[in-house]
Amino acid sequence: MRSFLQALNKPIDALGARNKWVAWGLVAITIITNTVFEPFLGFFADTRNKIDIPHMLLITVLGIATYLIICAVFWLVCKYFGSKTSYMLYIQTWGITYFPTLLCSIVVAFTEVYFYIFWNSVIWGMVFNILFVGILLWKTVLYVIYLRKIAGLTKGKMIGAFVVIGLFIILLAMANGFVGLKTPIL
Amino acid sequence: MKKQNDPFEGVFDTLQDKSLLTNKQKEKMLNYVLMESQLQETTFWGKVGRWITVYPWRFAFSTAAAQAIAFTLIFGTGYTNLLLSFFGG
Numbered sequence: 118m119r120s121f122l123q124a125l126n127k128p129i130d131a132l133g134a135r136n137k138w139v140a141w142g143l144v145a146i147t148i149i150t151n152t153v154f155e156p157f158l159g160f161f162a163d164t165r166n167k168i169d170i171p172h173m174l175l176i177t178v179l180g181i182a183t184y185l186i187i188c189a190v191f192w193l194v195c196k197y198f199g200s201k202t203s204y205m206l207y208i209q210t211w212g213i214t215y216f217p218t219l220l221c222s223i224v225v226a227f228t229e230v231y232f233y234i235f236w237n238s239v240i241w242g243m244v245f246n247i248l249f250v251g252i253l254l255w256k257t258v259l260y261v262i263y264l265r266k267i268a269g270l271t272k273g274k275m276i277g278a279f280v281v282i283g284l285f286i287i288l289l290a291m292a293n294g295f296v297g298l299k300t301p302i303l
Numbered sequence: 304m305k306k307q308n309d310p311f312e313g314v315f316d317t318l319q320d321k322s323l324l325t326n327k328q329k330e331k332m333l334n335y336v337l338m339e340s341q342l343q344e345t346t347f348w349g350k351v352g353r354w355i356t357v358y359p360w361r362f363a364f365s366t367a368a369a370q371a372i373a374f375t376l377i378f379g380t381g382y383t384n385l386l387l388s389f390f391g392g
Contacts, residue, residue, distance in 0.1 A: 126358050217360075228391035235387060242383025243371050249390040251360070251367035258359040 124213045128259055131213050132266045140212030144302070147219045148180035151298055155226040162230045176297050183293055183302040187211065190285045195268040198278045202268050210267050214259035217252045222300035224248050229299060 120139045124131040131139065152173050159166040188207040195202060228235060228245060235241040264275050264282075290301035314336050317323060324332070355362045374382045 125360070128359060129356055217363075225391065228387060232387075232391065235391070236384060237380050239375065239380055239383065242380055242387060243375050245391065246371040246375070246383050246386050247364060247367045249367075249386055250370060251364035253363075254366055255360050255363035258355055258363065262356055262359075 125216050128213065128262055129266060132210060132263065135206070135210055136213070137209035140210055140215070142212075143215035143219060144184050144212040147215050147222050147300070148177055148184075148302055150219060150222040150226065151180060151300055151302070152177045155222070155229065155299065158226050159230050172297065179293075179296050180298055180302040183289060183298070184208075184212070187286070187289060187303050190282055190289075191268065194278050194281050194285070195264070195270060198268075198270055198274040200268040200270055200278075206267065211263065214256065214263055217255040217259065218300060218303065220248070221252045224252070225300045 120131065120134065120136045121142075123134065124136075124139050124143070156166070156168050156173060160168050185208065188204065188211055191207045191211065192202070192204040224245065235245060260282075261275070261279065264270050264278055268275075268278065270278050286301075286303050289303055293301040293303070314332070317332070371383075
């Protein structure tokens with residue numbers, strides 16, 4: 118629990134501690150929220166929504182694959198920019214930055230299912246606006262910290278890696294949306 | 304009783320107290336305090352960076368709240384609906 122709170126509040130220290138169980142735990146909860154929680158929420162909101170078990174299993178596997186792919190992208194791009202960090206370390210640590218991703222998958226599950234309640238509502242609109250923009254900023258801060266702390270990149274090299282990996286993140290987010298992962302596992 | 308506002312004041316008081324610690328313990332404690340004090344940012348940008356990186360959600364959601372209030376006041380539900388349709392699944 119203490120390690121999870123450290124990942125939430127003091128990500129620099131958490132990345133320094135390199136606790137792979139925190140990383141993988143956060144990734145697993147994020148994927149399950151996307152693939153299991155959201156369909157069940159939809160089913161309980163309206164029983165006409167069917168629970169498609171094979172599809173749930175498929176997107177769970179694709180979620181895990183996305184995590185491995187984004188770690189490979191980090192490894193290759195950062196290596197190009199001079200980082201000496203191993204692929205295994207990216208796999209063991211990138212998940213530490215998944216608190217905003219997890220929060221996003223919970224929020225998206227509710228906005229997806231109860232869209233009609235929140236649409237055209239100033240109060241709900243502002244609440245979700247704060248959540249979505251906040252999550253985006255939070256993840257960006259963690260992304261920069263990660264490039265500095267784990268990849269060991271600074272200044273121009275870090276900006277270069279930030280832009281190139283950012284492009285891959287956009288592509289992978291689109292691919293995730295295409296296969297049914299509404300919150301990208303990134 | 305005097306209130307101690309500066310944490311270092313208490314540490315140095317302890318270091319000066321001959322009866323409490325051995326010389327080795329004092330040396331170890333002093334090294335730790337000096338090492339920690341080097342990590343403390345003193346420049347303006349250093350402090351801003353530390354404010355962002357420690358509790359990053361605090362920076363993220365306060366900035367998000369400021370923009371949400373400002374843009375919703377200007378554009379109304381058109382703005383909130385736009386973001387909801389884009390991010391909301």
